[in-house]
Amino acid sequence: METPAIPQHVFDAAILLSPQDSHTYTGHTHPAYANMVGPFGGAIAATLLNAVATHPERLGDPLSLTVHYAAPIAEGEFTVQARAMRTNRSTQHWLVELLQAGEVAAYATMVTAVRRDTWGTTVASFPQVPSADSIALVPTPARLPWVDRYEMRFVEGELRITDSEPETMDDADGNSSLTRLWIRDHPPRPLDFQSLSAICDAFFPRIFVYRPKRVPIGTVALTTYFHVDAAQLAEVGTDPLLGVAQATHFGKGFFEQQAEVWSGQGVLLATSHQVVYYKE
Amino acid sequence: METPAIPQHVFDAAILLSPQDSHTYTGHTHPAYANMVGPFGGAIAATLLNAVATHPERLGDPLSLTVHYAAPIAEGEFTVQARAMRTNRSTQHWLVELLQAGEVAAYATMVTAVRRDTWGTTVASFPQVPSADSIALVPTPARLPWVDRYEMRFVEGELRITDSEPETMDDADGNSSLTRLWIRDHPPRPLDFQSLSAICDAFFPRIFVYRPKRVPIGTVALTTYFHVDAAQLAEVGTDPLLGVAQATHFGKGFFEQQAEVWSGQGVLLATSHQVVYYKE
Numbered sequence: 001m002e003t004p005a006i007p008q009h010v011f012d013a014a015i016l017l018s019p020q021d022s023h024t025y026t027g028h029t030h031p032a033y034a035n036m037v038g039p040f041g042g043a044i045a046a047t048l049l050n051a052v053a054t055h056p057e058r059l060g061d062p063l064s065l066t067v068h069y070a071a072p073i074a075e076g077e078f079t080v081q082a083r084a085m086r087t088n089r090s091t092q093h094w095l096v097e098l099l100q101a102g103e104v105a106a107y108a109t110m111v112t113a114v115r116r117d118t119w120g121t122t123v124a125s126f127p128q129v130p131s132a133d134s135i136a137l138v139p140t141p142a143r144l145p146w147v148d149r150y151e152m153r154f155v156e157g158e159l160r161i162t163d164s165e166p167e168t169m170d171d172a173d174g175n176s177s178l179t180r181l182w183i184r185d186h187p188p189r190p191l192d193f194q195s196l197s198a199i200c201d202a203f204f205p206r207i208f209v210y211r212p213k214r215v216p217i218g219t220v221a222l223t224t225y226f227h228v229d230a231a232q233l234a235e236v237g238t239d240p241l242l243g244v245a246q247a248t249h250f251g252k253g254f255f256e257q258q259a260e261v262w263s264g265q266g267v268l269l270a271t272s273h274q275v276v277y278y279k280e
Numbered sequence: 281m282e283t284p285a286i287p288q289h290v291f292d293a294a295i296l297l298s299p300q301d302s303h304t305y306t307g308h309t310h311p312a313y314a315n316m317v318g319p320f321g322g323a324i325a326a327t328l329l330n331a332v333a334t335h336p337e338r339l340g341d342p343l344s345l346t347v348h349y350a351a352p353i354a355e356g357e358f359t360v361q362a363r364a365m366r367t368n369r370s371t372q373h374w375l376v377e378l379l380q381a382g383e384v385a386a387y388a389t390m391v392t393a394v395r396r397d398t399w400g401t402t403v404a405s406f407p408q409v410p411s412a413d414s415i416a417l418v419p420t421p422a423r424l425p426w427v428d429r430y431e432m433r434f435v436e437g438e439l440r441i442t443d444s445e446p447e448t449m450d451d452a453d454g455n456s457s458l459t460r461l462w463i464r465d466h467p468p469r470p471l472d473f474q475s476l477s478a479i480c481d482a483f484f485p486r487i488f489v490y491r492p493k494r495v496p497i498g499t500v501a502l503t504t505y506f507h508v509d510a511a512q513l514a515e516v517g518t519d520p521l522l523g524v525a526q527a528t529h530f531g532k533g534f535f536e537q538q539a540e541v542w543s544g545q546g547v548l549l550a551t552s553h554q555v556v557y558y559k560e
Contacts, residue, residue: 066346070366070373086350093350120531223503251400
């Protein structure tokens with residue numbers, strides 16, 4: 001029996017890396033994951049993770065990923081260099097650099113680890129929300145190419161920015177930065193560490209949920225921790241994921257936002273934290 | 281009028297770096313900050329931050345710090361190399377490596393940034409707890425050199441491990457990983473980014489708060505975001521800080537814990553996240 005050809009998902013095309021030598025790859029930004037300026041940060045995170053995930057020396061599954069968005073990334077080709085900084089018995093520490101025009105435009109550190117069965121428990125609370133299929137799919141006000149690559153069903157906390165500048169800032173007590181939504185790739189794609197690392201950056205900047213004012217923003221650094229191994233991720237398949245995102249603090253030009261990503265069955269898949277520049 | 285000589289705090293001795301060339305320093309582990317095995321991770325974090333803080337090319341104040349504890353650090357001398365990966369108009373991205381015997385034992389990435397006055401608000405909640413001076417200072421069960429370098433007044437969530445192995449694991453519903461405590465250097469030392477980065481790692485491993493069993497543990501990677509600039513930190517002086525720490529998930533050999541550090545006046549100074557290895 002022949003295996004039917006599986007059409008490649010556009011996400012795989014976006015994070016594709018071509019090996020040049022044992023530590024060097026070339027990649028290319030993809031128009032389907034374009035952001036306001038340059039590529040969607042989640043696609044860059046996934047690309048850097050992909051350099052480790054496909055590396056012949058890799059030990060175990062991704063455990064942590066920290067990405068520094070050091071400079072704007074131009075549309076077009078880039079070089080990725082990955083090297084193991086230290087390899088232990090069951091953990092491995094990585095540095096991955098993305099270069100354009102000979103300069104570092106982004107870089108990441110990662111830990112990969114062999115996960116073993118141990119005692120465990122989840123302390124964070126799985127949110128009780130309506131099921132994904134009970135929530136209508138409505139277009140968000142964020143009209144950017146990468147946003148169309150995700151199916152987002154908002155339980156609460158949609159973007160407050162609109163095409164018309166608001167008359168007042170509406171920056172009163174009672175504002176919330178909290179979003180809860182069902183999210184998955186569009187079209188659906190079986191979950192892996194690559195797509196999960198991108199989804200962790202798919203929560204809109206909290207400043208646009210908290211207040212309706214459009215200002216320049218940009219993620220400076222992002223850290224994601226993965227709480228499951230590859231087999232547990234594979235069980236999720238193409239099911240929608242439940243995402244929760246909230247800010248902790250906005251001040252002096254930077255804010256932090258935190259996110260949790262759960263499977264529909266209540267398994268905490270990843271937690272993520274990022275610090276974001278904003279203009280005013 | 282003569283300035284009186286200020287005796288050096290032992291923390292300054294522990295994080296001291298001697299420049300060798302423009303990017304290379306030598307340092308030395310300090311017995312006062314020894315941990316169960318090797319040095320207290322917070323002292324290593326502060327040492328790596330110190331390499332950037334004292335670097336002649338440094339732009340702005342620390343905004344984020346990610347430390348990878350890649351291998352055990354032996355007592356004795358080490359080399360630290362710091363380099364700016366990318367310098368922008370108001371942000372700078374760093375890589376700092378700590379080497380022993382020619383191998384990377386720890387490394388860090390950092391963002392430093394020029395902080396500017398902007399709109400801001402704190403979303404996280406300042407905990408309502410009894411004042412520091414109303415809480416007795418009692419010795420914790422953690423009898424390690426570095427613990428004596430902190431004045432800790434627990435509101436709730438002390439270590440549950442004791443010298444005698446518990447008869448039962450007591451791993452029932454209702455267990456909590458939450459700690460709230462007042463903390464500062466002992467003896468008191470005016471707060472700066474160095475000491476704050478160490479304090480962010482001074483929250484005991486959550487697994488020992490959640491359950492009473494002694495198991496091998498070790499921080500694998502830690503990320504701290506700083507929410508204030510140097511002037512705001514200086515205002516705190518030697519006042520006790522309010523720390524809040526909690527786990528999100530324990531599973532398959534690793535757990536995550538998150539922490540907030542507040543000034544007594546309710547200013548969120550830093551948030552911190554770490555992933556920790558545990559044996560069973």
